[in-house]
Amino acid sequence: MASKPEVKDLLEAGVHFGHLTRKWNPNMAPYIYMERNGIHVINLYKTVAKLDEAKEALKKIASSGRKILFVATKKQAKDIVADKVSKVNMPYITERWPGGMLTNFVTIRKAVKKMAAIDRMKKDGTFNTLSKKERLQVDRLRAKLEKNLGSIADMTRLPGAIFIVDTMREHIAVKEAQKLNIPIFAMVDTNSDPRPIDYVIPANDDAGKSIEAILGEVTSAVAEGLADRKNDKQEEKAEAKETAEAPQEEVVAAVEEAPAKEEETITEVETVVEETPVEVVEEPKEAPAVAKAEVEDLTKIEGIGPKAAEALSNQGINTYAILAKTDAEKIKEILTEASSRMAHLDPTSWGKQAQMAADGKWDELKEWQDKAKGGVE
Known part of the structure; x- marks a missing residue:
């Protein structure tokens, strides 16, 4: 279990320093502790509470197998994000935010696939057949694509969440995530508007130490979620292996003992019946047991985020089988x-996807999602 952030540590990292009072955003008032020397001071107790809430949500998303996209293009945050996020194998953007990165994801995937095509050319010898000028142009194109999109090469579908450092600078990313209903986690300074952000972490987003402190806590939560997912998979494999290797002798012994036990039971029943008085008292009938449906993770369906899954679950649509039978119009009304x-x-398309999930056709579902909009073409 990752240790909880301490106010003292955040104070030493300078997380509490805000912007000049004249540059503040009034919507940040609930997170401001005081004003000193013309600078707003952030309430670190609220920062700790909000950071804990964000870490729990990020851990849950990571354990579900969804990717979390980290965005930080400002100079003092680039290296910190690249270093910490690459350790947990999550995608990140530290260069210019490519317009339509989320809303036009299919086109971005084409650019990423172009890098793979150039690499194949170099392996099969096609690259050497080009002229010197063409090879130079291809190399430059490959270097440019690697610089801008190399860190998201493994992101084959839309992310489950997006984490932003400085929402004012990355306002385009915020709008795209809002449009697609992707949960937004962000470090929000006193000059920014926290209203569009789903998980606000009030903090100084200009100082390197502050960014490093918050990113360290966040990536540790993501790493913990990934570890939980790995352990769950190992437990499932172990259970499947034990079931497959069940001793045949126990099954045979159970079959042989069944008739003998049945005869003993019949004899005991006959004896009890003979000794029972004539007076018969009717016993109350037991109420039939109602099997409680196990809640399933609906976010594995392409297009359903954590908030949409929660809205559906509140209306009793909490399994793939129920979702598959629910009319799309009714789902639309519930979400609205x-x-x-x-x-x-x-x-x-949720009904079709849910039916595949209910039938256990996960490979077929993954293939369908990759071909759909937002995945690999």
């Missing part, structure tokens, strides 16, 4: 009533 921000979601 839960939040106007989910009104744009298109649930027409």
